[in-house]
Amino acid sequence: MAKISNFSDIEKVRLEKIEALRGRGINPFPAKAQRTHTSAEALAAFEAQESKGDKAKAVVATLVGRLRSMRVMGKIIFAHIEDGWGSIQLFLRADDVGQVQLELFRDYYDLGDFVQATGEMFRTRTGEPSLKVADFTMLAKAVTPLPAAKDEEVEGEIVRHAALTDPETRYRQRYADLAVNPEVREVFRIRAAINRALRSFLDNQGFLEVETPVLHQIYGGAAARPFITHHNQLKQDLFLRISFELYLKRLLVGNLERVYEIGRDFRNEGVDRTHNPEFTMLEFYMAYANYEQVMQLTEEMLAFTAKEVLGGTKFTYQRNEIELGVSWPRIELKDGVAEFADINLDDHPDAASLAKAMRAKGLDVNPTASRGKLIDDLLGALVEPRFIQPTFIYNYPREISPLAKSLPHDPVIVERFEGHIAGMEICNAFSELNDPLDQEARFQELGRGSASDDENAHPMDEDYLRAMRYGMPPNGGFGMGIDRLTMLFTDRATIREVILFPHLRQRED
């Protein structure tokens, strides 16, 4: 990539045009624009006028937008401009704007420029509603050409020619990607709609949206390594949060019965198709609910969200038809393992025995993993990928769920479920542990850890225990990755497609 001072030949030509415009007393970057109609409004107004048959009252409009195509035919020019609501054709004729202005447009306006045009709406000979331009002006000149994308309509199908497709360029220069690929803009409209729908659903259920710290002195609430940062004046290392859980549950102690937060989590882990170092989570906590009620609420919330965002509860993800509108199958973890991994967990009460059984299935087994971790690995390898339709897996090992409440009749199993769709973990929830003494013991259990390295041992959050000692109502908690939900609703195969500026390796250019 050239340095910013090294311009391509095309850019040099454009810079010359900028100077030429200035030489004619035209500011290529004026401060003010005007518009009377968006493209969509102009088209609607024109069709309304046509249907009334009122030829006398022409629709006069001033439109703004970005030049996306230009066809110069001697004394007339056809061009399309695109704004935030669509695109519309401009028709410039020497008879209307004058020869000098026509040549100005032809010689100094380029694809990618932002322009303003005023005129009357009319229909061209081929029937396309267009603006018969009487006057136009430059709003912002583009120096670098957009990665050209041309569309052709063939029998109603849009065929794109030479669209920007290189994933690296698309992610590193998302602005260019968005500018030329409308379907990318649509992904992020859907993402916003998902957030809106989730907020609407939770607000209607009496939840309070809150904001808790991103900078943590003690990280916790999830199984992940943190990013570390530093406060200069306080001379103190801080962690970017890996979850909101411990702060949100403190709020239940404060008599806020139902709280949620939508925000960013940061996990210092590998990057792949479903993991970005920073990602967006929804967590909610609901006093007096247990995990069964949260399961119910999850079904309702996602069905509601799908209806709001997609207009229905069915959608296609990577060629699979997904149905969110029915109650999800609920499979107890040990039954799922028995069915899909053909391992009876009751026959393997310790890590060594389970590891042996897993090796017999041809799985790579981490020799230092605890039994709980092995079960988690087993789920990931053989069980979870089987659930294409929304499915709850419930009742997890206590060892890997230090914040969840045990089953009344079985202390080593906790009231926890995960929701899986299309083989992806979408959400994770449990009946929250609210016994401060039990919680302290669980923290200490973790501190001992499975391996010798301290890296896996989480620090004890004393203040969280103090809060719990004041009394925490029984409650159900829930966490869901917004990015993955957006992948599902937009049928994108990788998380990078649903994050505007996904993390990429640093590159010198």
Place this chain on the structure above:
RNA sequence: GGGCGCGUAGCUCAAUGGUAGAGCAGUGGCCUUUUAAGCCAUUGGUUGAGGGUUCGACUCCCCCCGCGCUCACCA
């Protein structure tokens, strides 16, 4: 971190050891109802970086960088 693949003009892609090309975009010209407008002409390249083999390298080898897929890692 391992394996496999990719990196050529602004964009999308050709060229498999023998003069780096096409379409679009750009530039010059013709054209008053086009829509991937058309027609004529034309500019544009350190083939990701570096090294090696060879008379000759986009092509083969080594190393580095980046991206993709995948496996591993990830209380």
